[in-house]
Amino acid sequence: MNMSVSIADAGLMARAARVATIAAKHADAVDAAGRFPREAVDAMIAERLLGIQIARSHGGEDADFSKIAELCSILGQACAASAMVFAMHHIKLSSLVQHGSESAWHTAFMRRVADEQLLLGSATTEGGIGGNLRNSICAITVKDGVCHLEKDATVISYGDYADAILITSRSNPEAASSDQVMTVFLKEQYTLEKTHVWDTLGMRGTCSDGFLFKGTAPAEQIFPKPFAEIAAQSMLAASHLLWSGVWHGIAADAVSRAQAFVRAAARKSPGAMPPGALRLAELSNMLQTLRSNVVAGLKAYEDAKDDPDKLASMGFSVAMNGVKICSSEMILPIVNHAMLICGIMGYKNGTPFSLGRHLRDAHSAQLMISNDRILSNMSTMLLVHKLDTSLLG
Amino acid sequence: MNETIRGLVTKFGGLPVAVDQIADDADLYSAGLSSFASVQLMLGLEDAFDVEFPDTLLNRKSFSSINAIAATLTQILDKRDVA
Missing domain, CATH: 1.10.540.10 (Acyl-CoA dehydrogenase/oxidase, N-terminal domain)
Known part of the structure; x- marks a missing residue:
């Protein structure tokens, strides 16, 4: 490798x-x-x-x-x-x-x-289906080369601000819920009627409001490949790796703030080890674990990306899901540890060491495609997939 | 072999349509085979044919139709016969 x-x-x-x-x-x-x-x-x-x-x-x-x-x-x-x-x-x-x-x-x-x-925006979540993006209730209809779709999209991140939305649906009104396609609709080809307002603990700026989506477009805008293949071959890896990149960023900034706090304390009392110094060493190790996990995930993707069979394999899916679980679970203790170091200066808003926003944003990680759902999918796959026990893969 | 596979698809596939309505080359996922059901089907196939699917064959394509499943099994059984 x-x-x-x-x-x-x-x-x-x-x-x-x-x-x-x-x-x-x-x-x-x-x-x-x-x-x-x-x-x-x-x-x-x-x-x-x-x-x-x-x-x-x-x-x-x-x-x-x-x-x-x-x-x-x-x-x-x-x-x-x-x-x-x-x-x-x-x-x-x-x-x-x-x-x-x-x-x-x-x-x-x-x-x-x-x-x-x-x-580009995304509309995969639907009322009645929740976050299970591999199923749809709504169905696209095609007549005379024109497709039409209505979807009760309970979450469309930055829906109001996207120039185009990639949206999933059943491939036709008779199709099974897992027989899905994805279609590109341009801003001028759809209307959005707001149904839910995104007022959340964290990640507040993503403005992931809910909308009733209604779109009409030339049928050639439907992706020619089934969504199942798109989800397995690009979305799974892209989501878990790029989200993990964001989460690493949140964690890294929390660690930087904690380090700045400890260094400031050290400068104030020369010759004495500041109280948070030992915790900072622990924190540095925690960040290294998170980084290693993301890097290993990126490496696994690099190894598999040119081989569609590998991308569609259970082993790859288990690996990518594992990256998501690990990074989403690691950031909370990292931000928490940073707050223990910064103390009240981390807890307060408006200081150079404030960590409230980091902590609230970090809480979204375990819920964006719920870790419970991911673990449940992994547990199913592990009934047949035998884990790779090598060190380097 | 296809009849045995059909029996197992009926038992584990959880499809909304009768399995005898599905052609040998029809896509089982489009017919409603969920990932959970597909794993149950794989376990059923391993048991019925006394095989273990290697990880290289554990992908959607290998189990996408009755014919694909038969080809996957044949590949494993042939290898075993040679060995």
């Missing part, structure tokens, strides 16, 4: 760092008001970060998941909501990049995303 994971190039990281500076400036205001991180997303557009995953031949930069995950982490250290919008856009874009090249419409749309820096 080749252990190297490509590192984001300096130019890309510098662009992301400029976006992060803007995102950090507005993070508390975005969180307090539960508003869309407009400034940060405008900066992503200005730095042309929304199209980087697309092939150079279609106007993009060929950025792989490792680079994008690094960017998610950089943004996550500044504003988790902005980073999550960036991650979710790229998760949808991965479906387009990996499954759209066989269709002329989707290929042309990819070029538009790169040229015009379009923001």
Whole structure:
């Protein structure tokens, strides 16, 4: 096994760092008001970060998941909501990049995303189905080359702000609930009637309101591949790896704040070890565990990405699910540990060591595709899949 | 072999349609085979044919239709005969 994971190039990281500076400036205001991180997303557009995953031949930069995950982490250290919008856009874009090249419409749309820096939204959640995205109640209808879909989408992240929405449904009104397709609808092709307001503990800036979606578009905008294949071959890995990048960013910023607190204490009392110093060493180990987990996941993806059979295998699915469980469970103790170090300065809002936003944002991780659902799927697969017991895989 | 497989799909597949309505090459997932049911089916197949599916064959494609399941089983049984 080749252990190297490509590192984001300096130019890309510098662009992301400029976006992060803007995102950090507005993070508390975005969180307090539960508003869309407009400034940060405008900066992503200005730095042309929304199209980087697309092939150079279609106007993009060929950025792989490792680079994008690094960017998610950089943004996550500044504003988790902005980073999550960036991650979710790229998760949808991965479906387009990996499954759209066989269709002329989707290929042309990819070029538009790169040229015009379009923001892609997602509508997989549905009333009556919840987060089980591999099932749909709603069905798309096709007549005379035109498709129509209505969906009670209980969550569409940044639905009001997306330029296009990739939405799942049954493939036709007679299809089984698992016989799904995904369709791209452009902003001018759908209406959204708000049904739920996103007023949450954390990740408030993602504005993941609920909507009644009604769309009509040319039928060629339906992805030619079944959604089951798209979900298995690109969405599973993209979601768990890019989300984990964001969560690593939240955790890393909490650790940075704790370290800054300890260093400030050390400077104040030269010669004496500050009270939080030992905990900081523990915290550094915890962050290393989280980072190792994400890096191993990115490596597993790099190894499998060119082999559709491997991507569709249970072993890969178990590995990606494991990455999600581990990173979503690790960030809470990390932020908590950082708060023990920073004490009241971490608990209070508006200090350089405040960790309330981090803690609230971190709580979303275990719920975004509930860990219980993921563990249940894993436990089913482990009835037949035999775990890889090698160290390097 | 296909008849035995059909029997197991009936028993474990939990499909909304009768299995005799499904062609040998029809997609079982489109017919409503859930991932949980597919694993139950795999366990049933392992038991009935006294085999263990290697991880390389544990993917959607291997169990996507009655014919695909038969091909997957044949691949394992042939290898065993050679050994």
